[in-house]
Amino acid sequence: MESYGPWHNTYLAIYFTLTGLHALHVICGAIVIAFLWGPGSKLWETDPERFTNRVEISGLFWHFVDLVWIFLFPVLYLI
Amino acid sequence: MTIEEQAHFSEHVRRYLYVFYALIFGTLVTVGASYIPFGSHHVNIAVALAIACGKASLVAAFFMHLISERKMIYGLLVFTVFFFLGLMVLTVSAFADFPWHTVLH
Numbered sequence: 047m048e049s050y051g052p053w054h055n056t057y058l059a060i061y062f063t064l065t066g067l068h069a070l071h072v073i074c075g076a077i078v079i080a081f082l083w084g085p086g087s088k089l090w091e092t093d094p095e096r097f098t099n100r101v102e103i104s105g106l107f108w109h110f111v112d113l114v115w116i117f118l119f120p121v122l123y124l125i
Numbered sequence: 126m127t128i129e130e131q132a133h134f135s136e137h138v139r140r141y142l143y144v145f146y147a148l149i150f151g152t153l154v155t156v157g158a159s160y161i162p163f164g165s166h167h168v169n170i171a172v173a174l175a176i177a178c179g180k181a182s183l184v185a186a187f188f189m190h191l192i193s194e195r196k197m198i199y200g201l202l203v204f205t206v207f208f209f210l211g212l213m214v215l216t217v218s219a220f221a222d223f224p225w226h227t228v229l230h
Contacts, residue, residue, distance in 0.1 A: 057219040064216065109188045114209075116148075116180050120173040121213055124159040 061122060068114055075108045144187045151180040170217070 052062035082097075082104055089097040155176045163169050186192040191199070 056222050057216075060216050060219055064212075106189055109184055112188075113181050113184050116184065117174075117177050117209070117213060120155050120159070120177050121216060124155060125170050125173050125217070 064118060064122065068111065068118060071111045071114075075104070075111050078104050079108065140187060144183050147183055148180050151176055151183075 050058065052059045082101055086100070087097070089100070155173055158172050158176065159169060161169075163172065185202075191202075
């Protein structure tokens with residue numbers, strides 16, 4: 047296992063940085079979406095426009111993260 | 126929501142569904158194309174990246190509503206894309222750290 051960590055060579059360092067940062071972004075995006083789906087959805091009753099904006103922005107962030115993965119997956123795993 | 130509003134939103138949802146199916150198809154094509162020996166390794170890279178660019182433009186245009194945005198926004202994004210390409214080039218070029226034919230793909 048020692049020869050597969052990010053310390054072993056440049057390629058693995060870049061690989062773990064890319065996938066690790068991407069995973070962090072995905073997790074944070076998932077938390078935000080889960081919040082808007084659950085406890086945050088109360089805002090729809092009091093201020094639907096603000097709530098709509100929040101959903102829109104979260105969706106945009108999620109698609110950004112998805113876009114990165116569209117390139118990351120082929121480059122790291124297929125090519 | 127009125128009947129008209131409901132119908133209007135189902136139009137949008139249907140479009141998103143079609144884009145999603147196209148993305149799934151694109152992923153299958155990318156995986157399949159990675160197994161086809163095109164002769165030169167560079168051709169495989171070019172094919173995979175071309176499909177990825179197609180998928181990315183679908184996501185950007187429809188899911189991120191770019192198709193109905195101002196021109197200036199496109200300009201800003203081209204700037205971003207340029208640097209992102211650099212990041213990908215860095216990753217692939219790290220293969221040059223190894224002597225040729227010693228890295229298992």
